[in-house]
Amino acid sequence: MPVETRMVPFRDLETWVQVTTSTAPVEGALPLVVLHGGPGMAHDYVRNLAALADETGRTVVHYDQVGCGRSSHRPDAPRDFWSPELFVDEFRNVVDALGLERYHVLGQSWGGMLGAEIAVTRPAGLASLSICNSPASMRLWVEGADALRAQLPEDVRSALDRHEADGTTDDPEYLDATRVFYERHVCRVVPAPQDFVDTERQMEAEPTVYHTMNGVNEFFVTGTLQDWTIVDRLGEVAAPTLVVAGEFDEATPETWAPFVERIPDVRSRVFPDASHCTHLEHPEAFRAVVGVFLREHDLATELDPAVAVPSPS
Numbered sequence: 001m002p003v004e005t006r007m008v009p010f011r012d013l014e015t016w017v018q019v020t021t022s023t024a025p026v027e028g029a030l031p032l033v034v035l036h037g038g039p040g041m042a043h044d045y046v047r048n049l050a051a052l053a054d055e056t057g058r059t060v061v062h063y064d065q066v067g068c069g070r071s072s073h074r075p076d077a078p079r080d081f082w083s084p085e086l087f088v089d090e091f092r093n094v095v096d097a098l099g100l101e102r103y104h105v106l107g108q109s110w111g112g113m114l115g116a117e118i119a120v121t122r123p124a125g126l127a128s129l130s131i132c133n134s135p136a137s138m139r140l141w142v143e144g145a146d147a148l149r150a151q152l153p154e155d156v157r158s159a160l161d162r163h164e165a166d167g168t169t170d171d172p173e174y175l176d177a178t179r180v181f182y183e184r185h186v187c188r189v190v191p192a193p194q195d196f197v198d199t200e201r202q203m204e205a206e207p208t209v210y211h212t213m214n215g216v217n218e219f220f221v222t223g224t225l226q227d228w229t230i231v232d233r234l235g236e237v238a239a240p241t242l243v244v245a246g247e248f249d250e251a252t253p254e255t256w257a258p259f260v261e262r263i264p265d266v267r268s269r270v271f272p273d274a275s276h277c278t279h280l281e282h283p284e285a286f287r288a289v290v291g292v293f294l295r296e297h298d299l300a301t302e303l304d305p306a307v308a309v310p311s312p313s
Contacts, residue, residue: 001053008063008097010090016070017063017094018043020050026057028298030102030127033061033095036199037109037133039082039225040209042069045199046108048283049290056291058298061103063094067209068202075208079224082212084117091118095125104294106130109251109276110214113230116259120236128297129237130290132244133276135255137229138221144252145219148185156180160220169216178217185250186218187277196280218250218276234262240300241266242293246274246281267293 002021007014022029032052036043043062053060064071065087074081091114095103102125107115112134119129135141149157156177163174187196203210215222243259245251247270260268269289271278279286 001050003050008094010066010072010093013066013072013074015063015066015072015090015094017061017098018050019098020053020060020062022053022057022059024054024057025059026298029056029058029295030104030298031059031061031098031100032056032104032106032294033063033091033100035091035105035107035111035114036062036065037107037111038068038203038210039065039087039110039213040068040203040207040211041110041199042202043199044069044202045193045196045277046111046279047195049106049279049287051283052287052291052294055287056294058294061094061098061100065209066090068206073206073208075206077208079212082209082224084114084225084228087114088117088121092123095123101125102127104128104130104297106132106290107134108132108279109134113228116230116234116237119239119241120230120233122236122238126239127300128241128294129239130242130244130293131256131259133246133249133251133278134259135251136231136234136258137255138226139229140255140258141251142219142221142226144255145221145250147252148250149181149219152177152180152184164216164220169220181219181250185248185275188248188273188275188281189277193280196277231258231262234258235264237263239265240297242290243268244278244286244289245270246276246278247272248275249278250276 004019042064050060105115112131159177213223213225241263274281
């Protein structure tokens with residue numbers, strides 16, 4: 001598949017963007033913009049979603065959000081610089097730079113949270129939203145993580161508790177205990193896929209955004225997002241929405257239930273024998289479900305004479 005990369009100016013920063021074009025474009029198939037997680041985890045671990053370009057005949061856009069990956073980094077920025085509003089603005093800037101008039105959005109983990117933040121503003125170009133493995137509030141996320149953590153072996157829980165209390169979360173024993181949680185609830189493919197490893201390595205090399213907004217790890221949340229919620233704003237989402245989760249996901253059912261309960265046009269799908277990285281654990285099945293949903297809302301757009309549908313670019 002043809003792949004083009006470019007740097008898009010954003011404020012005094014630059015956003016790295018990758019555009020994958022189908023070799024057999026389907027008429028009316030709208031572009032898909034993929035939002036990665038973290039915050040600060042870069043796009044590498046979701047790059048297999050580029051396969052949707054040829055599988056569904058559409059353009060697929062990935063980008064590294066500022067502060068990570070191949071985009072501009074700001075390790076010395078104040079804590080309040082890193083906010084959901086920053087990343088909503090960056091998304092709008094990318095869409096405008098690419099000239100996308102109508103498009104789908106798929107967000108994974110933090111990317112789904114960001115996708116919801118975008119959707120509540122009701123952008124005119126948003127044809128559909130896929131929220132994958134994401135919570136509707138960080139309070140619900142932490143409660144879910146605590147429940148999963150209580151199911152870990154006693155020695156693992158003890159190591160986690162001891163090092164968090166002592167402030168020694170960089171100790172090898174703590175990192176080993178963290179890995180037990182990750183292999184149960186984050187990515188059940190062992191050893192982890194190279195795409196996942198690549199994302200982890202880049203975050204560990206420059207953890208500013210992840211540590212500032214999230215915290216030490218997936219279940220010890222101390223960052224600026226710890227009070228984040230979109231629950232009370234979900235009624236503002238006008239776009240048709242797909243909510244995806246895994247059976248063993250760290251995003252437990254309670255965390256994503258508000259999306260299903262409060263978004264007017266919504267459906268959900270839980271993948272058995274999958275966790276947080278459903279798209280890596282069951283890639284073909286995941287893309288098949290997403291592909292059907294996207295095509296359905298390509299067609300909905302085609303049937304609306306008031307909406308102009310651009311050809312895939």
